[in-house]
Amino acid sequence: MTSNENYARRVLEALESDPDRIALWRDGEECTAGQFSRTVLAAAEMLRRHFTEDEIPIVAILTVTNSPATVTLRYAANLAGATVVHLHSTNAVDPTDQLAAAARHEILATTRATFLAVDKENADAARELCARLPEPPRLAALDALGPDVLDLSAGDPDLFDLGAVEADPEQPAVVLYTSGTSGKPKGVTLPYRVRSLYLQAGLQSPEPVVYLSTLPVSHSNGSGVDLALASGGTVVLHDGFEPGEVLRAVERHRVSALTLTPPQLYMLVDHPGLATTDRSSIRIISYGGCPAAPARLAEAVEAFGPVLLQFYGTTETSGISVLIPPDHFDPELRATVGRLTAEVRIRDVDDHRDLAPGEVGEVCVRTPFTMLGYWGDPELTAATIRDGWTHTGDLGSLDEKGYLRLHGRLGEVMKTNGIRVHPTDVENALLSHPEVAQAAVYCVVDDDRVEHIHAAVVLRPGTSADAGTLIGHVSAELSPKHVPAVVTFHDALPLTGAGKPDKQALAALHTDAA
Incomplete structure (x- = not known):
């Protein structure tokens, strides 16, 4: 992929190369790659037809979080050259945890969205939001939901030329709202360049990925969906995590990859159904979000074998370090979050000097995956990214071998x-x-x-x-x-x-x- 290639184009090309395969599965409903591709292209064509050329359009999305519509609308808007703003949640773990109406109103007012793309479940809430805005966005949906809603399914997929799709690498592609320490959502703004780098870094799989998505696809987990579809694989969408349902899905769909938090991994290890579940299809269980306990990781290795992959990172920087599957068999390394995948300095929290191996300080990161900044908040951006280094607020130490250990948060x-x-x-x-x-x-x-x-x-x-x-x-x-x-x-x-x-x-x- 080149630096100006739109990541969504790469996904759509993979869908069109094998149109008969199952691309998405949710609640017993299957969607082939061909069906999914034409739905995305129709929506992209209709959106682009209604965009003006004098400014970069912004498409806010308010749909049932882990639904095909959420994925479809992001691809369609990004293919059409728009910036996507998710109004779903600041929760990176639970798809059912939704933003309050007041927070959604503030985000819409701050971003000044051009369109608000919805589904039938959220259409009335979207109308109420628009009624409170002096310059409301235009409503759009993948269906005919009324005369006030642009029907994106009416677009002509054959008129959309994928070969002409490019993107300014530094244009904002997606704004992901996360919860801040003050309780006010922070809009992490990721450019097309970073979304393309995500896909390029992950497309090393020798075979198609069957990805079980229990985390919200409107958050960082969306990159896992991109990778599975671009690999020629399938995405199984669940409305949250329940260990028994996850184990049944692994066996039924021959799931090869899933992403969990450490507490969810522990729940799988402790579940009585684990012993009788066929887990032979699993190639990777990636986990992260908070420090994992070495003792519990030892149990997970015994249960699942050499498939565990720990990622440490932030929404602002993406990956910082990784603990690969073989490392999980070493008791000493299980106490770390792995080797660095980004440039890292451990700095004293008082005088900001670089610390020697073994000393505990703030983890500061420099990486090409860094966000553009927090949308509409230059002061917070400047406080977080200083001289090109992102200050994570995490406390860590490096050992002599280059493995990173975490020791909690600054405020803890x-x-x-x-x-x-x-x-x-x-x-x-x-x-x-x-x-x-x-x-x-x-x-x-x-x-x-x-x-x-x-x-x-x-x-x-x-x-x-x-x-x-x-x-x-x-x-x-x-x-x-x-x-x-x-x-x-x-x-x-x-x-x-x-x-x-x-x-x-x-x-x-x-x-x-x-």
């Missing part, structure tokens, strides 16, 4: 018992206990402004470890100064939109109880 480090305590270290210690399935460690500040270590734990079914047992285990694994002051037990941990344990919610539960 606790000063207690006279030392700095990194929550990830205590979590890994807890998760090395044979009766602990999940753990989250967080800080609670008392009325005297003293910081205390708290731990929330989910036990494995049928076990009965108590707080004293786990505190003694942490003391032996780390030191007495690392032990939690309070250990609480839960049936399940609350999760953030990124699939990480929601430590703010856990701290709030303690405050409410007090």
